[in-house]
Amino acid sequence: MSESGKKITDFIGRARRALMLITSVSGAMLTLAVILGLSFLLILLNGLFFLECGARSALFFIWLGISLGALFYWVLWPFINIPRERRVAIDLEREYPELDSRLVSAYDFLKIEPRSYGYSGDLIAASIVDAEKRTRGLKPERIAPFSMLRERSAYLVFAVLLIVGFLASSPSVFHTGIARGSNPFQYIMRPTLTTLKVEPGDAGVTKYKNLEITIAASGKLPEDVTILRAFDGGAERTFSANRNPENDREWSFLFEDVKRDFTYRVEGGDFISRPFKVAVVDRPRVVGLTLTFDYPDYTGLQTVRLEENEGTVDVPYGTYVTVEARFSKKIERSELNFSDSTQKAMQIDDRSATGSFRAIKPGSYRLLAVDNEGLANDDPIEYPIRVRSDEYPTVEITHPGVDIDLTEDMLIPLSVLGEDDYGFSGFQLAFTIEKSPEDTSRIKIPFDSYRRPQVSVEYYWDLGRLAIFPNDIVLYWVEALDNDRVTGPKKAVSRVYSARFPSIDEIIKDVISDREDQITDVEEISRQERDLQEELKELTREMKRASEITYEQREDLREALQTQRELAEQLEKTAEEYQQTTEKVTEQQLASSEIIQKMLEVQKLLQDVATEEMREAMQKLQEALDSMDPEELRRAAEEFQMTQEELLERLDRTLALLKRMQVEQRVEDMKALAEKLKEMENKVSEGLEDGSMSQKDAERMQDRITEGSELLEKGLEELAEMMSEFPDMPSEQAKALANEVNQNSPSKKSGQCSSLMKSGSMNKCAGKAEELSEQFEQIAQKLQQMQEQMQQQLSAETIAAIRRAVFGLLDLSARQENLLGTLAKDIRSRELARGLGKDGADISLALGRVTAEVVSIAQKNMMIPPNIGAILGSSLREMGAMLVELEQGRGYSASPRGYEAMAAMNVAAEKLLETMDMMSSQSSSSCSGGQSFFQKMQGMCDKQGQINQSTIPIAQGQGSSGSMPGGLTPDQQAAASRLAGEQEAVRKSMEELAGEAAQRSDIAGRMDNIVEEMEEVIQDLRHRGADERTLNRQERIMNRMLDVQKSLHRQEYEERRKSRTGENIVRRSPDRLPEDLGERRDLLQQQLLRALNQPYPKEYEGLIKSYFQALRENAPAEGK
Amino acid sequence: MKLSMKKLIILTIIAGSVVTVLGGIPNVPFTVAQLKYGGGGDWYANPSSLPNLIEFVREYTDIPAVYSGKYVEPGDDDLFNYPYLYMTGHGNIKFTDKEIERLRIYLTSGGFLHADDNYGLDPAFRREIKKIFPDKELVELPFDHEIYHCFYDFPGGLPKIHEHDGNPAQGFGIFHEGRLIVFYTYETDLGDGWENAEVHSDSEEKRRAALEMGTNIIIFAMTRQ
Structure with a gap:
């Protein structure tokens, strides 16, 4: 074939391929559009209507047939029915008329054998070339049906939009349609009015656990929902599900302690679910849990074993917790899982496990157990761990609780109140002298209530043993240590108080x-x-x-x-x-x-x-x-x-x-001052002599003596002047003493002594000190004599005055009696009454004189009863009234007044006689032995203090050597033995004193344990040496002795205030009890307060108060 | 009249005991304790008083009263074991807030307190009792109150045992819901009268009067509503 022929063939081929492609594509589109359209119809029908299986199958086949037919006709057939080339050439001629049938001719020439038909070969070739030339520049694809392609695309788009629109507008119908349409051959349950959604449906559950079924209803609301349960295909048992009170479309039911597999269905309205399966898994379970708490020592608490299944740990810090668990089956391993992601393995024994931990931080724990099949316990309970930390203690000094001045006995009775959650390990009294705050000393305060959360300790602090001087200020406070031995004792410090030593x-x-x-x-x-x-x-x-x-x-x-x-x-x-x-x-x-x-x-x-x-x-x-x-x-x-x-x-x-x-x-x-100055001077002398007082302290003390001496001199001068105002006082004697003291001025001598000390001439000073001491003693003695003289003089004067007054009153009373007797003979006689007026006036005048004398002596001596003036005044008033009546000649009116006056005279005389007797008995009575008892006790306290001090080095030496108790060095043994002897001596003295005190049960009662404690100390010192316990005992002994000493002093003061046998005083009974018994008035008060606490407007408050006031006033009248 | 009252009370106590035994409730003796308080006052005063009084009560009334031999503090756990508390002293009293709360609960829950001013206690006692019962007043009991007649007859009210300020003896009370819960004896010094004879050398007559009045207080505390 020539080149042109090939090109023509190719031209026609291109056109045919384009034609086939476009035809096929548009056919596929149309087919798809048809399938989608049919599907839409199918879904719509199934979605809207419940179709039985046959109908659904028929529809499906229709859909399938049409779809397949469309596929064949529009997609496959064009490939089968391929257009012939000559037909394509004709279509091309039709598309391109300018080809003028040359293309078809050329195609024909190419297909025939020229010689067969007698055509010229060249002519044919020329025709082909011509045709080829004419096709140049032409597009054979133009013959493809593009318009059809566009049209069918539109169909497809429409079908897609239809489907999408359906889905969007009614998805439930669409899905239902899809579900039903896509299962044309399956049985589909006819839709019910009610639909129940059951959770969990099929389930697995741990043996003995509960399984809760929840049901949610849609569609028509059923009246009730029942659950039908069956074991191993047995008969079903019906249970009623419980409707959720908050949502009437929900029900639930609890299968408790599920023990074996079962199936269940749910029925409600016209809906019956499919059977669901429940499979029981036998996981290990905790059937018993017991906790034991071993509390740390500081709490003082006993070990506690909780009741079974009490899993919460709520303990003090550091408690050792033991967990014992029993399981439902044999377990392979078990552990305690803590909230901080740590674990602790437990000791396994068949079905039980034991583990322990120390509670030091809060959190929680779970008990995990795994059996030999690898099944773990399901959803273990999380038990909380609460750790109570040992709080800081608090301590306060409740007595004296204020800054004080020291008293003469130099004792401070301290009351200390400590509070801590788990008690205390110790209290100590810390103190420092203000002038040298760097030296802080501490004394252990004995107490025995270690484990009590609130401890009240009484302690007598004897400052007499401290080297303090007048004007020194001692700052003190109490430190309390709690008994936390896990993290170490925590300390509390009380407020700091001061005790000043006044000069x-x-x-x-x-x-x-x-x-x-x-x-x-x-x-x-x-x-x-x-x-x-x-x-x-x-x-x-x-x-x-x-x-x-x-x-x-x-x-x-x-x-x-x-x-x-x-x-x-x-x-x-x-x-x-x-x-x-x-x-x-x-x-x-x-x-x-x-x-x-x-x-x-x-x-x-x-x-x-x-x-x-x-x-x-x-x-x-x-x-x-x-x-x-x-x-x-x-x-x-x-x-x-x-x-x-x-x-x-x-x-x-x-x-x-x-x-x-x-x-x-x-x-x-002045006497007390002189005695005190003497005592201070002696202390200085002795202190300097035996070296127990530093020179600086001696100087300070001497300065105080100088100041005291100045006051003594001035005070004596003033005393002489004061006495001069009282003629019965020895003012001359006082003046002489003041002059004498001024001449031998002790303040100057003391000042000189002080200067000598400062210049270092201690020997010269010693002489002066001795001289001063003697002088002070003499002054005190003279003042004592003066005092006794004053007392005697006053006493004698008073007794004489009383005697005179008594005789006078008795005489006046006798005269009054005579007068009244005379009046009584003819009480109606006005003359007699008037005649007796003069006698009455004489008696009244004399009574006035006696009264004046009694008043005068009463102003000097307080032994005269205070009401004597009132009695005599009443007698005078009655006398005056009697005289008025006599003058008026009214004897019958004068008589009772006269008798009243006479009775008052007799009462006054009687009272005065009683006073005289009392004064006589007082002057003859001797003083009690209390003071000597007190002094003995004081001496023993001093001795005990020395023993206690000497014991401390032995106890410390013994402790520091680290030896066993009793392991003393020979020196220490000797010292302990000596101290035991001294303690024995004090014990004997105390025993004797206790014997003396047997008469005074109040003191004896408080000396009970002192002797016994001393015996213990003696035993310690003889056999074991001394340790902390010995020191504590000694401290207790000291404290009790000081307690007795303080009590003796207080008792002495109190004795002066009391202890006279009382005489019953006849008086009227108090009024009957108030109706409210002291309660009701306050109820009203409370109600008033409560009412006023309410947010009432201001103007109402006044009204409320008035209301309650009225109630209160009316309450007794109402009686209720 | 006095005798019949005595008989009546003894019968009441015996009947009460029988009922208690028959009812299966343990027959707990009436236990008396002395109150120990803070503040520095001599709470320990008159140590032989209560033992003597209890002995007297047992001897003359057949009441199973028992002296606990204890000083009990308001904060002590066993406070509530003693239905009858006795307090005395000459000086200051100071109760902590907690003690005040405990005493209030004790007294309003059936406890009885006899406070006896031993001279000097009065201001502190009045101050502290006011803290315990801020809503209540101490009211003086008239002579016809049962406490003066429930066993021994005291027509003139409290006997005067010791002389201090020449004032008459007075008995005050605090009531709770109509019930006498605190009996405060002032200016009488009953406690001194209960002490051993040699302590204050009071006449036997005075001591006897004090003990008889003390007996009345105990019987009243036992039998009151």
Whole structure:
């Protein structure tokens, strides 16, 4: 074939291939569009309608047939029915008319044998070449059916959009249609009105665990849901599921303790589920869990074994926890899994396991067990671990609890309160002297309540053994250690308190100043009382004169009442201050028991100045002021005035006694000061001699003595001056003593001594010190003599005055009796009555003189009963009234008044006689042995203190050597043996003392264990040496001895205040109990407070208060 | 009248004991303890008082009263084992907050406290009892109160055993829901009267009066509603 022929063939071939390709592609598209369209219809039908299996199968076959037919016709057939080349050439001629049938001709020429038809070969060749030339530049692909391709693409797109649109618009119908349509030959259950969704459906569950089935309903809501359970294909048992109260479309059911496999179905409405299978897995289970807590030592708690299955660990820090577990089956391994991802293996024994851990941090743990099939326990319980840490302790000094001045005995009774969650291991008293704070010392405070969370310790701290001097301040505090031995004891420190050692001159100055202030106060009160008295007199006179009481008079009375109240309060305050001074004097041992007794009596006089009658009169006056009755007010004002007069009398007496007491106390103060200075001087001398006192300390002490001496000199001068105001006092003697002391000025000598010390001339100083000591002693002796002389003189004067008064009163009483006897003979006789008036006036005058003398002596001696003035005053008033009646000639009215006056005279005489007897008996009584007992106890305390101090090195030596108890060096053994001997001596003395104290059960009771403890210490020292226990015992001994010593001192003070057998006082019974028994009023109070705590507007609060006030006032009347 | 009252009370106690035994409740003797308090006061005062009083009660009434021989603190665990507490002293009293709470519970739960002023206790006691019962008042008991007549007859109220300030003896009470729970004896010093005869050298008559009054207090505490 020629070249042109080949090209023509190729041209036609290209056209035929393009035709076939486009035809096939468009056929495939159309086929797909048809399949999709059919599928849409199929899904739609199945989705919307429930079709039985046959219908679904038929539809499926239709869908399949059409799809296959379309595939064959439009996709495969074009490949089978390939267009012939000549046909293609004709189509090309038709597409390109310019070919002018040359292409077909040329194709024909190429296909025929030219010689067969007699055509010229050249002509044919030329025709072919011509045809070929004509095809040049033409595109044979143009004959392909592209328009058909576009059309069918559109069909396909439409079909796809239809499907997607369906899916998007109704997915449930689409899915249902797909599900049903894609399973044309499967049985499909006809859809129910109700559908139940069952969870978990098929399940595996651990043996003995619970299995919960939950059911959710959709569609029509069933009335109830039942579960049908069957074992091994057996009969089904029905259970009702429980509807969820919060969601009526949900039910649940719990299969408890599932033990074996079963199947179940769920039925509700027209729905019945398929059978679900439950398979039981036999995993190991914990059937018993027991915890044992071994608490750390510091808690003091006993080991505790919890009840079974109590798995929570809630323990103090460091507790050792043992976990014992029992399982349902034999296990291969077990471990404790902690929340911090650590594990601890447990010891296995067949079905049980044991493990332990120390609780040191909070968290949780789980118990894991695995059996020999590798099955682990299911969902092990997580038990919490709570670790309580040992909190820091707290400690406080509850007594004295304030900064104090040291008292003479140099003892501080300390009360210490410690609190800790698990108790204490020790308390120690720490202290330092303020001037040298770097030296802090500590003393162990013995106590025995180690394990108690709250410990109260009493400790007598004896500062007498410390090297402290007047004006030194000791700072002290208590340290408490808890008994945490796991992390180490924690310490608490109390507040720091100070104890100041006041100098004697300072104390005396204070006391003197206090007394002067108190006298000034009483003088001022007295002055104001007098003014008040004048005002009242004037006021009552005016009120008597006028028929009406004016508003101004009422106000004046009100003001007078208020002034009286204020004065009474001031008096009470002064009495309190006086009491404090008395206590100070007692604590500092500045006064003898006699002086303290007198001070207590003056204090009582001060307290009793405002009598009960006075208070009643004030109350009546107040009530009268509130009422509108002028007569009542007049009566109340008069009564008030009378009691006020009586008060003034008492006040005058108290003031006079206070002034006398001031002098007596000054004598006492100066004596105490001289004795103290002597004691201090001796201490300096001895300290310098035996080297127990440093030169610096001696200088300080001597300076204090100089200051004290100055006060002594000045005080004696003042004393002489004070005495000069009292004619019965030995003022000349006092003046002589003051002059003598001034001439031999101890302050100068002391100053010189101090200078010599500073210059280092200790020998010269020693001589001066001795001289000073003697001088102080002489001064004290002279003051003592002066005191005794004053006492004797006053006593003699008082007894004589009382005697005179008693005789006078008895004589007057006899005269009065005669007078009344005479009057009684003709009591109606006016003449007789008037005639007896003169005798009565004489008796009254004499009674006035006796009264004046009694009042005068009462102002010197407080032994005179305070009410004697009132009794004699009453007698005088009655006498006055009797005289008025006699003068009027009314004997029958005068007689009872006269008898009243006589009775009062007799009572006064009797009281005075009693006073005289009491004074006589007091002067003859001897003092008790308490002081010597106290001194003995003090001496033993000192000795015990020395023994305790000497024991410490032995105990420390023994401890530090690390040897076994009893392993003492020969020197230590010798020292221990010596101390045992000394302790034995103290024990014997204590035993004797306890024997003496047997009469005083209060003391003996507290000495009970001292002797026994001493025996223990002696045994220790003889056989084991000394250790911590010995020191503790000794400390306890010391503490108890100091306790007894302090008690003795206190007892001495208290003895002065009490112990006279009482006489029953006849009086009216108190009023009947209040209706509320002291409770109800407060209930109202509480209700009021509660009401006021509510958020009421301000304006309502007043109303609420008024309401409760009204209730309170009405309560007794209502009786409920 | 006095005799019949005594008989009545003894019968009541015996009947109570029988009922208790028949009811199967343990017959616990009436145990008395002395209160130990803080503050520095001598809580240990009058050590022979309670033993003497209890001995007297046992001898003259057949009541199975027992002296515990213990000083009990308000914070002690066994506080509630003692239905009757006695406190005395001359000085300060100080209860901690916890002690106040414990005493309040003790007293309002059936406990009874006899506080006896041994002279000097009064201000501290009044202050501290107010802390325990801020809502209640100490009220003076009239002479016709049962405590003065329940066994021995004291028509004039408390006997005056010791003289201090010349004031009359007074008996005060604190009530809770109508029940006397605290009896405070002031200016009488009953405790001194109960002590051994040689301690205060009181007359036998005085001691007897003190012990009889003490007996009344114990019987009242036992039999009150």
